[in-house]
Amino acid sequence: MTRFRTYHxxxxxxxxxxxxxxxxxxxxxxxxxxxIGTVVAVASGKGGVGKSAVTANLxxxxxxxxxxxxxxxxxxxxxxxxxxxxxxxxRLADEPDGIVPxxxxxGVRVISMELLQDEEDAPLRWREPGGHTYLWQSxxxxxxxxEFLGDVAWGDLDVLLxxxxxxxxxxxxxxxxxxxxxxxxxxxxxxxxSRSVVARSLRLIHEAEVPVVGLxxxxxxxxxxxxGGLHALFPGTAPEELAARFEVPIWGEIPFDPRLGASTDxxxxxxxxxxxxxxxxxxxxxxxxxREELLGGRRP
Amino acid sequence: MKFLCxxxxxxxxxxxxxxxxxxxxxxxxxCGTCGREMALLTNPMETQLVSTMGVKVGGRExxxxxxxxxxxxxxxxxxxxxxxxxxxxPTVGPVxxxxxxxxxxxxxxxxxxxxxxRIYTDYAQERGISTISPEVMDRARSDLGLEGM
Numbered sequence: 001m002t003r004f005r006t007y008h009x010x011x012x013x014x015x016x017x018x019x020x021x022x023x024x025x026x027x028x029x030x031x032x033x034x035x036i037g038t039v040v041a042v043a044s045g046k047g048g049v050g051k052s053a054v055t056a057n058l059x060x061x062x063x064x065x066x067x068x069x070x071x072x073x074x075x076x077x078x079x080x081x082x083x084x085x086x087x088x089x090x091r092l093a094d095e096p097d098g099i100v101p102x103x104x105x106x107g108v109r110v111i112s113m114e115l116l117q118d119e120e121d122a123p124l125r126w127r128e129p130g131g132h133t134y135l136w137q138s139x140x141x142x143x144x145x146x147e148f149l150g151d152v153a154w155g156d157l158d159v160l161l162x163x164x165x166x167x168x169x170x171x172x173x174x175x176x177x178x179x180x181x182x183x184x185x186x187x188x189x190x191x192x193x194s195r196s197v198v199a200r201s202l203r204l205i206h207e208a209e210v211p212v213v214g215l216x217x218x219x220x221x222x223x224x225x226x227x228g229g230l231h232a233l234f235p236g237t238a239p240e241e242l243a244a245r246f247e248v249p250i251w252g253e254i255p256f257d258p259r260l261g262a263s264t265d266x267x268x269x270x271x272x273x274x275x276x277x278x279x280x281x282x283x284x285x286x287x288x289x290x291r292e293e294l295l296g297g298r299r300p
Numbered sequence: 301m302k303f304l305c306x307x308x309x310x311x312x313x314x315x316x317x318x319x320x321x322x323x324x325x326x327x328x329x330x331c332g333t334c335g336r337e338m339a340l341l342t343n344p345m346e347t348q349l350v351s352t353m354g355v356k357v358g359g360r361e362x363x364x365x366x367x368x369x370x371x372x373x374x375x376x377x378x379x380x381x382x383x384x385x386x387x388x389x390p391t392v393g394p395v396x397x398x399x400x401x402x403x404x405x406x407x408x409x410x411x412x413x414x415x416x417x418r419i420y421t422d423y424a425q426e427r428g429i430s431t432i433s434p435e436v437m438d439r440a441r442s443d444l445g446l447e448g449m
Contacts, residue, residue, distance in 0.1 A: 002306060004304070005304075005309075007302065010302060010304060010311050011311045012302075013311070013313070014302050014303075014311055014312070014313060014314055014329075015313040015314035015315070015358070015359075016301070016314040016327070016357050016358055016359075017314075017356075017357075017358060017359035017360075018301070018355050018357060020359075021354075021355040021356070021359070021360070022353075022355060024364075025354060025355075028364075091380060091381060091382065091383040091385075092381055092382050092383070093382075093383055093384070093385060094366065094382045094383065094384055098366045099366045099367055099382070115378070115381060116367075116370065116371075116374060116377060116378055116381050117374070117376050117377070117378055118376050118377060118378040118379065119376055122376045124374075124376075125374075125375035125376055126352075126373045126374065126375055127372075127373050127374075127375050128348070128375075131344070131345065132345045135345050135348075135349060136345065136348050136349040136352045139349060139352040139353055140352035140369065140373055143352055143353060143354050143369045143370075144369065144370045146354075147354070147366070147367045147368070147369060147370050148367075148370075151366035151367050151368075152366070152367075153366075268421075268425065273417075273418055273421060274414050274417075274418065276413065276414050277414060
């Protein structure tokens, strides 16, 4: 039997230049991220907990406070950040340094698949000359996220928030692309179902040794407009249980307010529309922790 | 991926990439020692897989373009998503309050101040007004019949 040398034992100079191109992609991404103070994932693992609304409102609040803020909508198949930040329909300038992101509410810079698709309600489809999309869909989506991070001319940002879609695999993908991830905001609701799903994400994040992790308890209760009391929406104490098990702090408890959803539908985050309300107060608590824990207390 | 010329125990060098059609890619490699050539043929799925990684076998003829893979692969691409002009303003931008307008707002009782602020903000947004000044508040009161707010 022929005795073969291993892949790494033979010359790398094949002339195919594949490795060089992959290395160059990594260098381009790193150069872009080097100009960003910190990259923060807003993740959950579970759908329907309000990650995107948390991302949009937090981004707007930080930007309103004078920080330079960008948002990557990593939810390629269910994008919503463009609409929530009022950037839907914006055209993206194609400049030598990269694609200039759209500007949304409070001047937040944003890139989202929503801005690139023609029909608002069309499912995301990739050209598939060879068919068998399942074989390469994950590859093209990973490339799309890399391009969103590295090919967009973010400029000098204080913070770049990445709205991560449901699924622990999506969190892992971001961790591989951004090994220097500054922190993760893990969004959960009080429900028992959230607890079990979000625990998987927290375990992954814990194993990846992400330096800063904060929990956000979304829809933590319903603020009664008549009596002003906070009533439970979901049975369960998922945030407290998760915080204790993984030794992570709860950075904020966001009460449910149907007006928040209505305002983000209009492209104006609720924290800007009702800055004195209970929801804005809760978001201010999260924003303060982001500034303290991830931005070294940076203030405009 | 490398190709080894077994008789020579030498790495074969890439020499040519050809797209003969039907989604096939032919990558030709040559042994620098014995001159033997071989071609790797990929099926359409394999060709697509390489393409989605944003790399080209044999290197690039043109520099990489921003969002190249997304723009080249998206089936439902918005035709006017990109422009060479300066960035367009957001469809719905933030409405700012001038200091004078905020001062006047403080005269509104606190328990309805939030609601009043939203009314003025909605008014400004609907009319594309970027800054709410006392004049804008006066106009809104007149237009909306909100005398006294």
